[in-house]
Amino acid sequence: MEWADGELAALVRRVLPLRLAEWRVRVVDNPDEACARFSHNLVRVQRHWREAVYDAGLHTLTMHRPEILTHHPLSLVKLRGGSRKGIDIWNATGILRKSAALTEMRGYLVRTTDGKASAFNRNRKKAELLALEDAERSDRGARPVSPARMRRRRAMLADLASRTRYDGGFRVSAASYERWFPDLSLAVFRGYEPEDVPLVMVVNEAGDGLPDLQDHAFEDFMVQLRGDLKRAELVYLQESPRLAPQDRAPSDLDDEIALSELGLGLR
Known part of the structure; x- marks a missing residue:
């Protein structure tokens, strides 16, 4: 071995x-x-x-x-x-x-x-x-995309974005998302600096629910997106003191708790 x-x-x-x-x-x-x-x-x-x-x-x-x-x-x-x-x-x-x-x-x-x-x-x-x-x-023919599944995916994306405070200009690696997006979206990503696309663009391009993705692939996409949104939110709160608790600065423990609430806690 x-x-x-x-x-x-x-x-x-x-x-x-x-x-x-x-x-x-x-x-x-x-x-x-x-x-x-x-x-x-x-x-x-x-x-x-x-x-x-x-x-x-x-x-x-x-x-x-x-x-x-x-x-x-x-x-x-x-x-x-x-x-x-x-x-x-x-x-x-x-x-x-x-x-x-x-x-x-x-x-x-x-x-x-x-x-x-x-x-x-x-x-x-x-x-x-x-x-x-x-x-x-x-x-007998390909299985059509379920409208209920698409509504559920769009609702998941909208709920996640609405519950997260972040600067839409926060940059993330485009390469981290290439496996999930169609060519048209990748062409949009390439209009920005290599490997450096605004997070809000990723959220917008995913707005149709990524219908061509199998469920397991969409779940993996959501894991990546949750992590990037949470990191963007932590940076936003740290750079906006009036939005953070005034009696103490955010700690590593705060970060870990926030990630764990999204199912991304360290193991």
Whole structure:
């Protein structure tokens, strides 16, 4: 077991759910030793994870039935059989995400050979059935964006922005948001200094709810945005003494409490 090199570690971090303290990444030769240690912000991925997982397009798998779950494989071992059914099957270990909760999960990842559908489940037969059913649904047409989901996303954005006092000119790294925004928004960002875009522009460009994003990706975007908004608010309050308590200056403890209230507290 050894630490992953910088390029591999950055790639793994890019596809895993965001955390306040970034993931530390180790490489293991035995895929059975792949795991997640959440209390240490540590993941162990199989050697050649890039080829087996990322290059195969299996690094993020979102399932919508019976509930929305996202699986991020840390190791995949391909099994024989399945081809006669038009599917590929892997033994999988990874991080399962349900809403904001993360757990380590072992089971089976199944993908149709045409790449149209995939599924993960602890039970192999169940995973096969889900993948085949999703492939049939895909043949009948793409799932439309839910109006209710878009209203919910817009409401979340509006509520977050309204509850945060900050200077809209506060600058953030455009690169931190590139993975979530469409090309038109990225073109707007590029009109500013490289890697330095006003935070209010990020909020405005996200105003449509980012409809092309899967739910897990939108949740990651919100984590990044909450953190940047809170940092902008802390700077705003520190630079505006009349808005801060007069009897004492903001402390590191105040910052930690504020972040924890947004679910971003240090662990």
